[in-house]
Amino acid sequence: VTEATQPFLRALAGEPVWPPPVWLMRQAGRYLAEYKATRSEAGSFLELCYKPDLAAEVTLQPIRRFGFDAAILFSDILVVPHALGQDLWFEEGEGPRLAPDLATAPVSSLMRATDRLNPIYETVRTLRAKLPATTPLIGFAGSPWTVATYMIEGKGSKDHGRARLMAYADREKFAEIIGAITAQTITYLSRQIEAGAQAVQLFDSWCGVLAPAQFEAWVLGPTRQIVSALKGAHPLVPIIGFPRGCGPKLSVYAQETGVDAVGIDETMDLAWAIAQVPRDMAVQGNLDPLTLIAGGRALEGAVAAILRAGKGRPFVFNLGHGIGQTTPVANVERLMQLVRAG
Numbered sequence: 001v002t003e004a005t006q007p008f009l010r011a012l013a014g015e016p017v018w019p020p021p022v023w024l025m026r027q028a029g030r031y032l033a034e035y036k037a038t039r040s041e042a043g044s045f046l047e048l049c050y051k052p053d054l055a056a057e058v059t060l061q062p063i064r065r066f067g068f069d070a071a072i073l074f075s076d077i078l079v080v081p082h083a084l085g086q087d088l089w090f091e092e093g094e095g096p097r098l099a100p101d102l103a104t105a106p107v108s109s110l111m112r113a114t115d116r117l118n119p120i121y122e123t124v125r126t127l128r129a130k131l132p133a134t135t136p137l138i139g140f141a142g143s144p145w146t147v148a149t150y151m152i153e154g155k156g157s158k159d160h161g162r163a164r165l166m167a168y169a170d171r172e173k174f175a176e177i178i179g180a181i182t183a184q185t186i187t188y189l190s191r192q193i194e195a196g197a198q199a200v201q202l203f204d205s206w207c208g209v210l211a212p213a214q215f216e217a218w219v220l221g222p223t224r225q226i227v228s229a230l231k232g233a234h235p236l237v238p239i240i241g242f243p244r245g246c247g248p249k250l251s252v253y254a255q256e257t258g259v260d261a262v263g264i265d266e267t268m269d270l271a272w273a274i275a276q277v278p279r280d281m282a283v284q285g286n287l288d289p290l291t292l293i294a295g296g297r298a299l300e301g302a303v304a305a306i307l308r309a310g311k312g313r314p315f316v317f318n319l320g321h322g323i324g325q326t327t328p329v330a331n332v333e334r335l336m337q338l339v340r341a342g
C-alpha cells in the first residue's frame, strides 16, 4: 500500500481529498472503557506510555472502534522533559508534576536519561506491524515553548507567567532550556520516523499567550529549526504544526516555519484560517470538542459548517483540541457518519 491509497497522507501532500480524512486529537483516552481497562492493567498513565505492548494496544483501540484515517502514537509530550532528566508523575485529577522545576533549579542539574524514550520507539515499531496497511501512523512531540512551560513551572499553569518572565529576566537561561528541548525533540522525532511514523505533529498548546517578539523568538525560531532538521533527514515525511490559540499569527506561522500543514483550534473561523495559509497547504481541524459532548443539532450544525469551509482544498477533519473525557461514544460514531457523508 502506498501513499496514493491513504487519504490522510494525500491530503497532507496537498490533494483535496473528499470526503476528508478524519482523526481526533487524544483519540485514545478516558472516554473509552477499553482505554481505562488497559490503563489500570498498566498501573498508571506513565507506565502505560512506557509499556510498548499496552501503548500499542490503546493506540489501536480507537482505530478498531471508529475506523479513523490515521492512528496517533500513544505517549505524552512530557516524556521529553523526563528524558532530559526531570522527574515526572501525574497527580490523579490534577495533572502533571515535574521536578526540580527550572524556575529554581539550573539546567545543568539535570542528568540526561534519554534511554527513557527507547520503549516509545518500540511502540512505534509494534504499531507499524499491527496497524492495517491503510492506516498511517502519526508520531508527535510538544513544541519547545509548550514543553518549556511545564519544565519551568513544574506543572500545568494558567498563564505560564514564570516561563514568560524568565524569557525576559534571564534570557540566557531560558534560551538554554529551549535549546535543550529543541535538540532532544529533533532526535526524538527523527527516531520515531526511523521506527515507522509516517507523519509527525508538533503540539504548541500554549503559544497563544506570547507577545509578538516572544512568539517570533520562541515559537517560530525553534519550530523552523526542528522542521529544517527533520526535512534534511526525512524530506518526504509531512509535518503538521498545531499552534493552538495563535490567532492572527497563523499566517506567519504557516509561511515561515516550513510545516506542511497547520492544525486550527476551535476559536478560529475555519474559512478565515484557510484564507491565511498558502492555497496548497493542508489545514486540519477544528470542531469544538464540546459539540462532540453535546451531540444532536449542535454537533450536526458545527460539522456541516466545517465541511463547507474545508471542501475543495487539502483538508483533514479533526477537533480544535483534545477529545473530552465525558464524550459519548455514540456521538463519535455519529460524527464519523457525518464526515463520511461529506
Ligand code: CP3
Residues within 6 Å of the ligand: 024, 025, 026, 027, 028, 029, 030, 039, 045, 072, 073, 074, 075, 076, 077, 078, 094, 095, 096, 140, 142, 156, 203, 205, 322
Ligand atoms: O492524541 C492522542 O491520542 C495521543 C496521546 C496524547 C496524550 N497527550 C495522551 C494523554 C497526546 C498527543 C498528548 C499531548 C499533550 N500532553 C499535550 C498537547 C496537546 C494538548 O492537549 O494541549 C499536553 C499539553 C500534554 C500534557 C498533559 N498530559 C497534561 C496536561 C495531562 C493531564 C491532563 C489530563 O487530561 O489529565 C496529560 C495526561 C494525558 N495525556 C492523558 C492522556 C490520554 C490522560 C491521562 C490519564 O489516562 O489519566
